[in-house]
Amino acid sequence: xxxxxxxxxxxxxxxxxxxxxxxxxxxxxxxxxxxxxxxxxxxxxxxxxxxxxxxxxxxxxxxxxxxxxxxxxxxxxxxxxxxxxxxxxxxxxxxxxxxxxxxxxxxxxxxxxxxxxxxxxxxxxxxxxxxxxxxxxxxxxxxxxxxxxxxxxxxxxxxxxxxxxxxxxxxxxxxxxxxxxxxxxxxxxxxxxxxxxxxxxxxxxxxxxxxxxxxxxxxxxxxxxxxxxxxxxxxxxxxxxxxxxxxxxxxxxxxxxxxxxxxxxxxxxxxx
Amino acid sequence: xxxxxxxxxxxxxxxxxxxxxxxxxxxxxxxxxxxxxxxxxxxxxxxxxxxxxxxxxxxxxxxxxxxxxxxxxxxxxxxxxxxxxxxxxxxxxxxxxxxxxxxxxxxxxxxxxxxxxxxxxxxxxxxxxxxxxxxxxxxxxxxxxxxxxxxxxxxxxxxxxxxxxxxxxxxxxxxxxxxxxxxxxxxxxxxxxxxxxxxxxxxxxxxxxxxxxxxxxxxxxxxxxxxxxxxxxxxxxxxxxxxxxxxxxxxxxxxxxxxxxxxxxxxxxxxxxxxxxxxxxxxxxxxxxxxxxxxxxxxxxx
Numbered sequence: 001x002x003x004x005x006x007x008x009x010x011x012x013x014x015x016x017x018x019x020x021x022x023x024x025x026x027x028x029x030x031x032x033x034x035x036x037x038x039x040x041x042x043x044x045x046x047x048x049x050x051x052x053x054x055x056x057x058x059x060x061x062x063x064x065x066x067x068x069x070x071x072x073x074x075x076x077x078x079x080x081x082x083x084x085x086x087x088x089x090x091x092x093x094x095x096x097x098x099x100x101x102x103x104x105x106x107x108x109x110x111x112x113x114x115x116x117x118x119x120x121x122x123x124x125x126x127x128x129x130x131x132x133x134x135x136x137x138x139x140x141x142x143x144x145x146x147x148x149x150x151x152x153x154x155x156x157x158x159x160x161x162x163x164x165x166x167x168x169x170x171x172x173x174x175x176x177x178x179x180x181x182x183x184x185x186x187x188x189x190x191x192x193x194x195x196x197x198x199x200x201x202x203x204x205x206x207x208x209x210x211x212x213x214x215x216x217x218x219x220x221x222x223x224x225x226x227x228x229x230x231x232x233x234x235x236x237x238x239x240x241x242x243x244x245x246x247x248x249x250x251x252x253x254x255x256x257x258x259x260x261x262x263x264x265x266x267x268x269x270x271x272x
Numbered sequence: 273x274x275x276x277x278x279x280x281x282x283x284x285x286x287x288x289x290x291x292x293x294x295x296x297x298x299x300x301x302x303x304x305x306x307x308x309x310x311x312x313x314x315x316x317x318x319x320x321x322x323x324x325x326x327x328x329x330x331x332x333x334x335x336x337x338x339x340x341x342x343x344x345x346x347x348x349x350x351x352x353x354x355x356x357x358x359x360x361x362x363x364x365x366x367x368x369x370x371x372x373x374x375x376x377x378x379x380x381x382x383x384x385x386x387x388x389x390x391x392x393x394x395x396x397x398x399x400x401x402x403x404x405x406x407x408x409x410x411x412x413x414x415x416x417x418x419x420x421x422x423x424x425x426x427x428x429x430x431x432x433x434x435x436x437x438x439x440x441x442x443x444x445x446x447x448x449x450x451x452x453x454x455x456x457x458x459x460x461x462x463x464x465x466x467x468x469x470x471x472x473x474x475x476x477x478x479x480x481x482x483x484x485x486x487x488x489x490x491x492x493x494x495x496x497x498x499x500x501x502x503x504x505x506x507x508x509x510x511x512x513x514x515x516x517x518x519x520x521x522x523x524x525x526x527x528x529x530x531x532x533x534x535x536x537x538x539x540x541x542x543x544x545x546x547x548x549x550x551x552x553x554x555x556x557x558x559x560x561x562x563x564x565x566x567x568x569x570x571x572x573x574x
Contacts, residue, residue, distance in 0.1 A: 004376060011373035015359065015366065022361045022400075119357040123416060126320045126351040127374040128343045265323055 008129045012137025013144075020107070020141065027145070030103030034149055037099045038156050041092035045085050046164045056084035082166035089161065089169065093178060097186050099153045100146035101193040107145060108197035111138035112267075113206065122268060131262045135202075135255065139194045146190040154182055180240050188247035195251060199258040202267060273298045273455035274319065274424055279328035281314050288314040290479040291328070296455045298423065301446060302483075303466040304459040305566055306476035312459040313354065315476070316426045319457070320351040333423050347375050350417035352427040356409040360402030364393060364412050367401055368419050375420035387415040391445055407438025414445055425449055427458045431465060443469055467562045481569045489565045497558040498533040498541070501526055503551040516544035526553075 020026050049055055057080045078086060112134075115121040124134070154173070162170040172178065196216070200209065279292040289311040296302045304312045317323040319330055321342035330337040332348050358367050365384060372380040388394045391411040396404065401412060410430065417425055427446065431439035446469055449456050460466055466473055467486045474483040482489060498517075502509055506523040513521045519532040533541065535557040542555060 007376065008374050011370050014373075015362065015370040018366055019359065019361050118359060119353070119355040120359055121357070122322065122353045123351065123357045123371075123413075124374075125322055126346055126349070126353075127371060128346045128376070129374055130343055268317070268322060 004128075005130075005133055008127075008133045009137040009140065012129070012134065013140035016107075016111075016138070016141035017144075020145075026107065029106060030145060030149055033103040034099050034152050034156065037096060037102075038153060038160075040095070041089065041157070042160055045088055045092070046160065055081050056088065057081050078168050078172075079166060082169050085161075085166045086169045086172040089157070089165075089172065090177065093157075093181055096153050096157070097181060097189050100150040100186060101190045103149045104142040104146040104190065105193055105197050107142040108139060108194040109201050109208075111142075111198045112201040113204070116205075116267070125264055125268065131264065132255065132259045135195070135198055135258045135262065138198045138201075139191070142194045142197075143187075143190060146194065147187060150182060150186050150190070177237050177240065180237060180244070184244045185240055185247065188244055188251060191251050192247055192254060195254040195258060199254065199261060202258070202262045273300075273333055274457065275329075275331040276315075276319070277329040277331075279315070279318060279330060280326050281311070281318060281323060282326045287478055289318070289325075289476075292476070292480050294474055294480060294483060296424075296457055298455050299450055299453045300471045301450050301456045301458060301469055302472045302474055303470040304457065304474050304476050305461075305463070305466055306459075307570060310476045311478050312476060313428055316351065316428050316457070316459065319424070319426055320349050321346045322351075347420055348422055348424055350420065350422035350425040352413055352417045352425070352430055354428045354432070356413040358401040358409055358412055358416075360400065362401060363398050364388065364401055364404070364415075365397045367412060368415055371416050372419045377420050383419060383421070387418050390418070390448070391415045392441065405438075407434050407441070410434060410438065410442060411445075414442065418449070422454070424455045425457070427456065429459055429461070431460065431462060439465070463562050463566060473562070475566060475569045477570055477573045479573075481573050486562055490560045490562055492565075497560070497564075498530040498535065498538055499554075499556045499558060500528045500530070500541070500545070500552060501554040501556075502528065502545070503553060509545055509548060509550045512545055512548040512550070513541060516541045 045056070112121070115124060129137075158170055158173055161173070274294075274296040276292050276294050279289060279294075280287070281289045292311075292315060294302070304310075304315065306312055314323065318325050319332070319337075321337055324339060324342075332345055335341065335345065335348075337345050359370075362370075365388070368384040368387065369380055372384055377383045385394070385397075388397055391414050393408060393411050393415065396408060401409065404412065414427075414430070417427070430446065431442050434442065443465065446456060446458065450471075458466075458469060470486060472483055473486055473489055475481040475489070482492075484492070500506075500513070504526065506526050506528045509528060510521050510523050513528050513530060517530050517533045517537060519530050522529045522531070530541070538555060538557055542552060545552060
């Protein structure tokens with residue numbers, strides 16, 4: 001990529017950041033999403049056992065030790081209760097992948113549609129920016145936001161399980177599986193959802209439609225979460241790596257499709 | 273500076289622009305006049321590289337506009353769109369700085385400051401664009417069209433909806449662009465403005481009907497007219513007026529309108545009417561206006 005391309009992508013991204021900065025209320029749904037999606041894990045793993053006086057191992061999670069071992073958690077360093085908590089925490093981490101993508105989806109969905117509604121798309125397209133640069137620029141800010149949300153979610157889990165969790169459970173958050181999810185799979189899932197939303201944003205006339213269609217990316221993750229929780233399916237480190245590779249391919253394909261379906265002329269003529 | 277040759281654009285089965293051949297030189301203002309749907313905006317969009325022509329050629333500053341050159345060519349054209357299309361939550365400075373970056377302007381801050389001063393919005397640089405009046409927004413949009421110092425400027429209805437003072441300011445800016453040596457194309461429905469601003473006027477109604485200086489358009493496309501007011505019903509004197517002038521005469525109430533009558537024939541016409549018994553109250557030789565010429569051209573085309 002040439003310096004000119006980066007400069008144009010950066011110009012769009014900086015402009016979008018400035019717009020969000022001037023309207024912090026845009027971030028409220030994202031913050032609510034972080035807190036809202038973290039609550040189930042805290043309820044199940046921290047609050048309910050304390051309120052009922054029943055431990056997780058009593059509740060039938062004794063097999064967690066074997067599963068935890070399969071997932072690379074050092075069982076010898078943790079009590080059975082801590083192992084059960086760590087195991088369940090790993091299940092909820094898949095759920096937490098939804099946080100960044102759902103939180104930033106509205107921004108990405110607003111991307112091209114927002115420009116259309118402000119009648120700013122025509123002057124924007126009258127600059128040397130290419131379609132690929134415009135789409136990339138429109139994804140940068142929501143992506144940065146999604147990474148911020150991801151970090152916030154991680155910190156939330158870290159603090160909560162460091163303070164109220166079983167001893168040593170918080171350390172499992174630095175295991176290879178967790179880091180792979182937060183540093184590789186999470187960003188890729190976000191990128192996929194945001195690209196899908198940005199592409200839809202260029203094809204439909206209202207942001208809600210784009211957001212809903214972009215949000216389809218969370219369906220496989222939700223299915224994965226449910227399957228894991230019921231014990232039907234377990235994503236180990238290797239499986240996560242393969243998933244990450246598939247997501248890379250999907251991202252590249254989405255960008256190529258986005259450039260192809262972004263019909264500058266149609267968008268200009270259709271939007272009055 | 274700008275040259276179009278047989279430029280044509282079709283949308284499905286609708287012909288928007290038909291074989292437009294036109295040149296605009298450096299330091300020249302050419303105005304596109306035409307009814308709604310005449311193809312003015314479509315022409316601008318083709319010149320700005322936003323729409324591809326169905327056929328024909330566009331050359332900007334010596335380089336032919338093609339699909340592959342369109343991205344680069346956009347930096348040679350400044351386009352003022354029909355709506356200002358500003359990012360209303362951002363300041364004026366942020367709006368312009370973003371466009372300067374998109375165009376690759378070397379010293380963004382200095383250039384942005386320069387164009388803001390040039391259009392008279394230097395003191396509003398840090399105001400939110402959404403808080404500006406319509407006239408000021410139009411000035412910001414003009415600054416945006418100039419921020420990359422383009423040799424060609426396309427202005428789509430630049431004074432539409434502005435109050436007289438703002439419109440006058442914008443007209444002054446357009447003259448300034450011409451004086452700076454830019455090729456300026458303007459589309460407007462304001463005939464007085466077109467006449468005051470333009471070196472040449474192109475009358476467009478899908479195809480180019482005429483392109484000339486305002487004076488020559490007036491003279492060549494609309495003959496003179498003489499209006500005579502008489503006592504009583506003018507229809508009674510139609511035949512006499514027609515015989516004396518040799519041109520069609522239309523009676524309306526107490527007024528006779530002689531379309532195409534030469535002004536030096538007025539004494540003979542008046543004598544003939546008086547001899548026929550008419551009592552004449554007023555005689556008014558009317559000079560053709562640009563509006564007459566424009567309406568004649570468009571009506572004849574329709």
